[in-house]
Amino acid sequence: MGVSNLLSDKYSVVYIAVLLCVLVTGTSGCLDWDFLTEGLFPSLCPILSGTTSFMKDLFTAESKHDEGPITKELVTECVKCGRELTKSASQRGKQLVKNGVCLDHCTPAMHHFFSASLPADVKKASEASQEILMATKMLQVKLCSSSTVTPNTFMSFLENQVIRHDSIACRPFSVRCGSTRYRSIDGTCNNLERPAWGRRGAPFTRIATPRYADGIYSMPGAKSGRALPNPRLLSTRLFTDAPVPSRVHNYLSMQWGQFVTHDMSLQIMEVTDDGGIQCCIGDGVDVLPPEWQNDKCIPISVPEDDPFYRYFGVKCLNFVRSITTPRDDCSLGHAEQMNTVTSFLDGSTIYGSDKKLASKLRSKRGGRLKEEYKEYNKRGFLPTADDKKASCDLRNVSEPCYLAGDGRINQTPTLAMLHTLFLREHNRVADILSTLNPLWTDEKLYQEARRIVIAEIQHITYQEWLPLNFGETYLRYYRIIPSTLYSNDYNEDVNPGVINSFSSAAFRFLHSAVPDTIMTCPSNYYAAYTHRLSDHYQNPSLLESSTESFDDVVRGILLQSAAESDPYCSGQISNLLFKSRNAWGLDLIAMDIQRGRDHGIASYNDYREICGLRRAYTFQDLSGEISQDRIYALSQMYECVDDVDLFVGGSMERAVQGSILGHTFQCIVGEQFYRTRVGDRFFYDNSEMIHSFSPEQLQQLKKASIARLICDNTEHVHYVQSRAFELETQWNPKVRCDDTGAVPRVDFTAWKSSLFD
Numbered sequence: 001m002g003v004s005n006l007l008s009d010k011y012s013v014v015y016i017a018v019l020l021c022v023l024v025t026g027t028s029g030c031l032d033w034d035f036l037t038e039g040l041f042p043s044l045c046p047i048l049s050g051t052t053s054f055m056k057d058l059f060t061a062e063s064k065h066d067e068g069p070i071t072k073e074l075v076t077e078c079v080k081c082g083r084e085l086t087k088s089a090s091q092r093g094k095q096l097v098k099n100g101v102c103l104d105h106c107t108p109a110m111h112h113f114f115s116a117s118l119p120a121d122v123k124k125a126s127e128a129s130q131e132i133l134m135a136t137k138m139l140q141v142k143l144c145s146s147s148t149v150t151p152n153t154f155m156s157f158l159e160n161q162v163i164r165h166d167s168i169a170c171r172p173f174s175v176r177c178g179s180t181r182y183r184s185i186d187g188t189c190n191n192l193e194r195p196a197w198g199r200r201g202a203p204f205t206r207i208a209t210p211r212y213a214d215g216i217y218s219m220p221g222a223k224s225g226r227a228l229p230n231p232r233l234l235s236t237r238l239f240t241d242a243p244v245p246s247r248v249h250n251y252l253s254m255q256w257g258q259f260v261t262h263d264m265s266l267q268i269m270e271v272t273d274d275g276g277i278q279c280c281i282g283d284g285v286d287v288l289p290p291e292w293q294n295d296k297c298i299p300i301s302v303p304e305d306d307p308f309y310r311y312f313g314v315k316c317l318n319f320v321r322s323i324t325t326p327r328d329d330c331s332l333g334h335a336e337q338m339n340t341v342t343s344f345l346d347g348s349t350i351y352g353s354d355k356k357l358a359s360k361l362r363s364k365r366g367g368r369l370k371e372e373y374k375e376y377n378k379r380g381f382l383p384t385a386d387d388k389k390a391s392c393d394l395r396n397v398s399e400p401c402y403l404a405g406d407g408r409i410n411q412t413p414t415l416a417m418l419h420t421l422f423l424r425e426h427n428r429v430a431d432i433l434s435t436l437n438p439l440w441t442d443e444k445l446y447q448e449a450r451r452i453v454i455a456e457i458q459h460i461t462y463q464e465w466l467p468l469n470f471g472e473t474y475l476r477y478y479r480i481i482p483s484t485l486y487s488n489d490y491n492e493d494v495n496p497g498v499i500n501s502f503s504s505a506a507f508r509f510l511h512s513a514v515p516d517t518i519m520t521c522p523s524n525y526y527a528a529y530t531h532r533l534s535d536h537y538q539n540p541s542l543l544e545s546s547t548e549s550f551d552d553v554v555r556g557i558l559l560q561s562a563a564e565s566d567p568y569c570s571g572q573i574s575n576l577l578f579k580s581r582n583a584w585g586l587d588l589i590a591m592d593i594q595r596g597r598d599h600g601i602a603s604y605n606d607y608r609e610i611c612g613l614r615r616a617y618t619f620q621d622l623s624g625e626i627s628q629d630r631i632y633a634l635s636q637m638y639e640c641v642d643d644v645d646l647f648v649g650g651s652m653e654r655a656v657q658g659s660i661l662g663h664t665f666q667c668i669v670g671e672q673f674y675r676t677r678v679g680d681r682f683f684y685d686n687s688e689m690i691h692s693f694s695p696e697q698l699q700q701l702k703k704a705s706i707a708r709l710i711c712d713n714t715e716h717v718h719y720v721q722s723r724a725f726e727l728e729t730q731w732n733p734k735v736r737c738d739d740t741g742a743v744p745r746v747d748f749t750a751w752k753s754s755l756f757d
């Protein structure tokens with residue numbers, strides 16, 4: 001790696017920048033800004049320099065303006081300065097790549113990126129957001145130089161102000177909405193008053209003030225000013241590698257959870273023009289020295305005595321910050337990450353979240369989606385990815401690698417299996433509608449089939465999956481209990497956007513439900529075969545390895561237990577994630593913890609309060625929710641109870657009755673699913689809207705089930721438990737698919753329209 005020319009004379013500058021951070025924020029945990037301010041103040045930011053007594057001036061200057069401290073000139077200067085610093089950071093990133101600091105293909109780190117490039121609009125928004133963050137930082141530094149304003153006061157002041165500047169390449173979101181019967185692909189215009197809500201590219205929403213060290217974007221530190229505990233250490237000490245099989249939930253239930261996640265949320269990491277950002281030396285030999293790191297690097301260092309990685313000499317796990325986006329009004333403020341899929345539960349995993357992909361996925365005939373046929377199977381398979389090598393980890397090019405509405409499709413064979421079931425369901429429904437309505441165009445058939453499939457996804461989630469996992473009592477409390485026919489609770493004031501702490505902490509707790517293996521089971525049910533999960537990341541060929549293998553996987557995940565949702569996690573995800581051909585992989589649990597910090601997710605203690613629990617002042621105050629041994633373990637890891645990360649504290653809580661989650665995660669997840677339903681104008685059982693289903697149609701859709709989805713879209717799976725997210729028991733036995741009493745069929749006759757419809 002030719003990096004010597006990067007070892008410039010930066011130390012004095014870094015020192016000033018760190019000092020600046022310490023003075024401004026009271027913590028040194030803000031290295032992220034150092035690189036951006038490197039040697040640039042004098043030339044680019046006259047507002048922050050220009051005198052020999054630079055530091056002194058900065059922290060003693062008073063505003064000389066009558067119109068209040070934030071003048072137009074000041075904002076202009078901060079924005080200009082922010083832009084130059086952003087440009088410089090980007091150039092520095094490019095220079096690092098030129099010097100060979102970039103990731104190799106086929107490494108665990110590279111598979112973690114899912115896609116090595118950003119769509120143009122995402123990239124543009126991310127750049128604008130960086131400029132805004134820089135400008136905010138500059139403004140904070142400038143204003144906090146007055147002794148009366150603390151950085152926190154400044155940030156709370158900013159929360160209630162809309163300060164923006166025309167020269168930032170960001171325009172407040174605006175779109176013209178017509179009245180249409182169908183959802184848009186990108187989620188815009190769902191809410192007619194606030195058409196940006198829930199769209200692809202929207203900022204995540206928050207229910208707590210972020211805990212960035214500087215209130216803007218810096219990685220958080222402990223209250224004492226020292227670093228928070230190492231995420232890998234927390235993972236190995238608190239999330240033991242000993243998954244316990246669930247006695248209720250099967251693998252399919254876990255798989256549905258991930259499928260729902262991918263429909264609602266996607267945080268993507270920053271990349272350079274040349275692909276993934278490298279933060280470790282080589283393949284993880286050590287953390288790159290700060291002067292060689294891209295400013296988006298937040299690698300996870302691995303302790304010397306790590307129980308697993310020490311055998312492989314791994315001391316660093318690659319990790320990069322998520323892309324951020326401007327808020328809808330382009331105003332200055334703290335960082336907000338971008339959700340790059342639609343927040344609505346709207347089948348975006350199947351249809352895509354942007355028009356270009358959506359169009360590419362369509363066959364443009366009979367309303368169908370593209371599918372591929374194999375000689376041995378009458379049912380369709382997903383189309384092939386454009387660049388198989390980049391999208392999958394294949395042993396040879398003849399292995400399958402799929403294209404779908406979501407880029408994470410190939411992550412595991414069982415995820416790809418669920419995608420395939422929905423592809424088939426869409427085409428099955430489109431064919432039935434076409435037979436019933438021979439005059440319908442391709443567009444009409446596509447949209448109507450899409451509408452039905454989305455209704456099925458929503459119904460299965462709210463009718464079957466949520467009650468099983470989170471308990472009916474709680475669903476009643478969160479007002480998301482299944483309705484008998486129509487529900488009338490669309491509320492245009494509810495933002496359906498995904499809550500940052502839901503996708504960066506609470507819902508990730510279900511990573512503990514991922515079992516070690518994938519089971520396949522032949523049609524005679526005489527034997528079952530297990531396959532280590534880590535041998536199948538980014539390679540779905542298990543679905544096509546033999547003529548029967550797709551159905552074998554389906555039978556297997558119906559039979560196999562999920563792991564219990566508890567702080568015991570499989571080493572398949574906590575040591576071997578995306579292992580590829582290596583002997584080791586990444587640690588998803590450490591990544592969950594680090595991602596929460598990257599997003600400035602408020603502490604566990606803050607969330608306790610938000611969720612109606614008493615704030616803890618000592619570790620012992622957690623005893624109502626957390627067992628003594630876990631309280632002890634937490635107190636050994638964290639200096640102070642206020643430091644506990646939401647992901648960690650929430651995971652330690654005992655589950656509330658009837659649910660797989662503890663109180664705090666239950667509260668966040670409940671709130672999210674409330675918003676996802678009540679904030680969705682097109683939610684399938686909303687009544688009295690131009691797009692509402694007729695009572696006859698809705699009655700049929702309410703018969704949809706995960707069991708029926710399997711029966712209708714596999715070749716030789718003839719038996720399924722009627723409650724198909726639960727393990728087979730004597731109370732939930734396998735029944736024949738043609739037993740329509742046990743597994744009702746959805747009859748589409750109610751979609752037959754009169755000739756002129």
Ligand code: HEM
Binds near residue numbers: 112595
């Ligand atoms: C084999 C199963 C699974 C694997 C391999 C897996 C892997 C991953 C990976 C690599 C990430 C990105 C981590 C980051 O960079 O921050 C992620 C994110 C996430 N996972 Fe999983 N996951 C699995 C199952 C699940 C399940 C069952 C759930 C919940 C029911 C879940 C919920 C989430 C959530 C909410 C996120 C954040 C999504 C986003 O906004 O980008 N995952 N997972």
Ligand SMILES: [Ca+2]
Binds near residue numbers: 348
């Ligand atoms: Ca979606």
